[in-house]
Amino acid sequence: MSRAQPEVRHGKRTVYFARDIHQMNLVLGKFLQKSGAETVLLVDEAGHLVARQGVTSPTSEDTITALVAGTFAAARAIAQMLGSQEFSSLIPRGSGGSILTLRAGDRALLAVSLGDDCAISLVRTYALEAIRRLDAILGASHAAGPGGGETDERIQGYRFDREIDGALNDVFG
């Protein structure tokens, strides 16, 4: 996230601590409750799922996170070409709502699925607040270090050990 390296990085993967994942899920759960959105995913820039709230199909989760990362990368490249620092993407779903993706810190993305009855501006406001809290969690984690009595409990997010190659194969055949 935007603060200096609060999480441990193993090669290309970002490793989060169990207590941080738990707190992130609490923040996302609260966000979902307040905004009325259907699903929210926190995905890192490489397409690994960090935290999730709401209902998604477990069979397609890896594919979804890989696609979220792809959307994120494209949006970031477009923003850089236009000289923007902050950016987000909105994918209208026709008559069935929208998918909103927002930058969360320097290396993550929040993907929110919202129904037709949700006000996008309201969801965006709550999402920005959630991102601010997620940043705070990782900042506090960095200050406390990997100790805190849970050193051995660190985990690699949700199924962080999975490569996304398989998911990309699913997408592109």
Add this chain to the structure above:
Amino acid sequence: MSGDKAGDVYRLVFELTARATDVPYEKFLDELVGGLAAHYGADVCRLHIGERHSAAASSDKSGRLAAVPSEDLSRFDVIDHMLAEEVRRDGVLRTALDLEAGEEIVQFLGRVFHTPETFAFPLMARGKAFGAITLFLPESYPFEEADVRGLQAIGNVLYAANHKGEAFAEGKGAVPVTSDKLRAYQETLERVGKILEELLFLTDASNILLLDAQGDFIAKRGDDSMYSSANFATVVASGFAAARRLSSFYGINGTRSVLHEGDREDVFVIEVAERALLCVVYRDHSAPELITRWTESAAHRLREHYDALTEARVL
């Protein structure tokens, strides 16, 4: 603000401005004031552009202005001009009550013209007010934010009409060809170019790009940009493909558009005939909903030329 009411306003503005490039400028202005007067139930609606003393267009369907003595009409003209000038000066919406001796003016308008409710909206473009729309109503109207945004979007269109109208001149730079087939291709390309220019004109966008769904750049209209059009096309197309696939996993097939919002500029991308993408790069538009409507309309028109473009191997 209710969504339906906002939708009504944007639909009105879309309909009023959709013909902006198809009819002569003066006729467009007349249709504009007539449409606004009908929508808001105004007896009189006037459009002021720049510092000119007289209105650029005026609607008086009820015939109130024609039915009063010339002395009262002159006073009405002065009040109308004062309102427009005040609004143009600082870009702030006003009513007749905001003028000096406002109470007296309102009484005069109510007594002589039966229009005690008066509103003057600024016409804004590029952060500056360059004119005003004045509405004289028999009774109050519950104006909302959508009304202000919609009317501001009209300002953008009018500003563009004043500065870019010449872009639609016929036959500019056409290379003479003798083959019927080549001539047909050329005409199709000119029509596509005209649609892109019209969209640029309506949206006041910085750039309009047409690209192949595979990421190949086809055409561009608008300002010179710092970025490479070819690279931009590639990134936009890849992002669109990922977004479309992503939405399919959320149960929706056939996503047709994506909006990327940045802190400097926004990019709206819409599919054209399943093979191309139309991309609008714009900044600080007062009514983004109208960008969507105008772009959808342009995409629909481009779709009509799809077969001809494919045959010409442009797509």
